[in-house]
Amino acid sequence: MRTRPRSLALTAMAAATALALVACGGGNGANDPGLAPAEQQPQGVNDVNPLPRDQVRDGGDLRWPLDAIPDNFNINHVDGNLLENRFVVDALLPGAFTRQADASVALDEDYFTSVELTAESPQVVTYTINPQASWDDGTPLTWSDLQAQWQALNGTNPAYLPADTAGYDSIASVERGVDDKQAVVTFAEPFAEWRALFEHIYPAATNLDPDAFNTGWLTGIGTTAGPFRTESVDTTAQTITLVRNPNWWGEPAKLDRIIFRVVERSALADALANNEIDFYSIGSDVNLFARAQTIQGVTVRQATEPVYNHITFNGAPGAILSDPALRHALVRGIDRQAIASALIGQIVPDVEPLNQYIYLQGSADYVDHAQDVSFDPAAANAELDALGWVSPGPGQPRTRDGQTLTVRYVETTGNPISERIVGLTAAQLTAIGVNLERVPVASADLFDQYVTPGNFDMIGFAYSGSPFPIVSNRSVFVSGSESNVSRINTPEIDALFQQAATELDDAARTELNQQIDQALWEALPLLPLYQASGAYAVRETLANFGAGGFADDVYTDIGFTG
Template identity: 25%
Template sequence: MKNLTRIGGVTAAVAALTLTACGGGGAASGPEAGKGQDAGSDLAQLVSINAKDAKDLEPGGTVTLPLGNIGPNFNGFSNDGNSADNTALHRPIDGAGTWGCWTYDFDGTASVNKDFCEEFTSDVKDGKQTITIKVNDKASYNDGTPIDVKTFENTWNMLKGENPDIDIVSSGAYEFVDSVKAGANDKEVVVTTSQPVYPLDALFTGLVHPKVNTPELFNTGFTGDMHPEWMAGPFKLDQYDSAAKTVTLAPNEKWWGTKPVLDKVIFRQLESSAAIAAFKNGEIDGVSANTITPYKQLDGTKNSEVRRGQRLFAGGLNINAQKAPLTDVAIRKAIFTAVDREALRNVRFNGLNWEETSSGSMMLLPFSKYYQDNYPVTETGADAAKKVLTDAGYAPNAAGFMEKDGVPAAFSITNFGDDPTTLAFTQTLQKQLQAGGMDVGIDQRASADFGKVLGGRDFFLSVSGYTVGPDATEAVKQFYDSTTNENELGDAELDAEIKKLTTISDDAERNKAAMDVEKKHMAKYFSMGVVMNGPQISFVRTGLANYGPSLFKSLSQVPDWTTLGWEKK
């Protein structure tokens, strides 16, 4: 699943594809990475982590990091819990739930995560696929429950999408699984499918504890309760203080894998302005500065350095097509048409050492060799947007805004957080849409409300988007399958194409098919649009190793939680 992300965020991470917002700023100084990369370019320019071997770090120590929101729903597989911040929180304490059988290199190459799955093999015969998984004998949850065939069977049952009462983000490839059974023993899992599934890491990237086996537990059982007993990772939950909005982690004595360097990790829920002040005061050890205001405020902070790279984000136009008047495709098309994406990026990246061309895909970044531009309109501007509405039967009302049958094209843009540049971005978008004949206001919300508002679909248009993965196969189902996407937009023809493309073993051919589906869906339904991708610019405490922009290795900016730590003095 793709993680939702705010545009004005303190930090962001990804389990697969999470909802995220357009995050906080930087400037022309610091390491290289002044522009988005194109296909075939050197992606090493987009990674900056101060890489060090764990043996060269000071044993112990504490790292404190900010999050835009902590909870209230801690189940990242559910719509209410599907946020980048929630994933970032879970990475160090629940590798079972957020990594599962797979891990990723900086360029997105998947490999088997030996902490949980020692082997993951596939055999296709007569159009049927058999997958055999050898589970690590030592793998178990904190409550002592072994990670074995029962875990994999429950993961399939909870995520396959057959029960509409289970509030999953996406069924992904699980709907194509026929059975999950034990092989030679409970630590050997044999999975059979109704059709081949590619890529293989579409399955079991994140596991669901066997006890989380009812809709009630899945949907609401994690509200206000992290359930650390159902996790497994190098760290464990030491304290969750909901009043102070902090989570404290300690090394997990039950962890069978590599032991972490640190002896404490603290997460604090902070709005952007509070995170800036906390970093300057030495209270936290890293903070995103993806717009010019926080960058200027942080520039010159003692004992700090700037680390720059590519943010794995696509979005800016996240439309709730189930909420009138945005149920009318003409208004949605007018939004896409009225938007001046270059002008918005100029606001967003003002003062930063960052350039990028307009991206046209929610699923892949322009540096991907599989990328293609699928943005659905070519003629843009206020007059073109008014023509779209006029052709659909709208006419100006007394206030000068377009309306049809007495119903105006009126809605609001939801803006999260207190970053001035993010608000300026939203205000610029508002003016562009107003010039296009739409009556548009701004709905201001706190960063902490992000998961609740987006998960509950309590918005018209949100300046937010999703994390971007290295392969489009999973994203195309989550975003464009009519039975999966939250707007319920699509049709039988596109659904059939989506179902078929998972059977394509060739990566290039499969991704081309996925991109073609996106192109058709965007041109017909206009539900999500890309305004920008953007940089990841972080101010980091001097001496902090193995932390920073990490591309696909980790969107939480921690490539390996066991090696995060401080250089020896």
């Protein structure tokens, strides 16, 4: 899957990738046993074949398939904000916290000995850097690296093109603490999700120069500081090779190398069977799921994953779906359970639609707030009647004042998953008198020509969440944000996000987030469909790797048992 995460680290938001870039589906798979239902999988558990380091052999190459070489290896840049880039740079760059399987975060002690909220009025967070932490060129990692990153990402200099400024734009200063290994961060206004900051830290030289920030990591990887270092980036062979870093001060990596290689989705199963790669993401592809069960030495690992498919509505002034009552009526006519079951029911039996915007399935705070928009064709028809959209007969498009109720659904060409979702939605909406016009477009044109300019009524994406729901979601749903591609917002939602963003009490902030979710179900800027299966086909001998769920990979512990 090639997805733009809503948050990087997740700390910054960008528009998500279209379903055209998600795994393709097909096949019947009627006798496939499937995997455990998502609701039966304990919160806080992933499926990675966990083994102590002494049971993992030293050496070996992990061959990791990618959909594409990242557009920019600066993950903090708007063009670098891709999940595939994260797979690469997580092995190379410092960060303050790592994500855990239960959707919490933990201090990364390889880089920081402590990161603490040391004052609340004004808010101050003190970062104490591991004395051993240094860049591969021998330069120590210091407070000035954090200061430079804040200056690049705070939005005050238009020459920089960051993926997002969330949190960094709330900081008043980053100053030297007791020594060069301590940074004191003082906020101009409270920032509740401060742990989301400084997740992927780049050298000061990258962040002090806008040109270096924007273009310095376009075709290659600069100075890093991780358990691996870069050996090569070969755009011709479409490979990225990382090797164990001899200068690493922490637990040494078990693997000799990680070789990222671009592999077409249609070729993944054959590549794994032919011993060319060591795993692949199954996603919504029942064919890939069925093939995984036939490949010798391969197992399927699965854990609830914070990625979901959805339909975004265009609510811009003048758009047919600018009327929230009409959006509500259409949603009552869409059977999300049928869509979820059709797409991944063979992979995850008893799958349920996603009924939250803010907290995803697998989070302790996930609550179903979607009861008012449950599938009910009779209610949908009644609501459309009340809005004056008259039905000339069963299956015939409704009209009002001489206008046909036509909705343009933009879909990506050549993608079976996108085609299946749109096809099911079209049939369901036709049944309540909506003329759904399918508009096929090339995936390369989807964002520039359709999403960004608002050239759609309905459109499909995949979004990625994070342990930081405000950072992840705020720019998607508030007014005045370029990332709010639905153009749908309300003063209530804006105010609740502002209040939650500055609420330092965890319980109070969670309650505000639940209020935001309820308000979003009333506004309906988009319709969540189903959460990703989180299923992966993985070589049986691969340890500490597979279906990570909400957790980051621990690159030093990944390896083979034989």
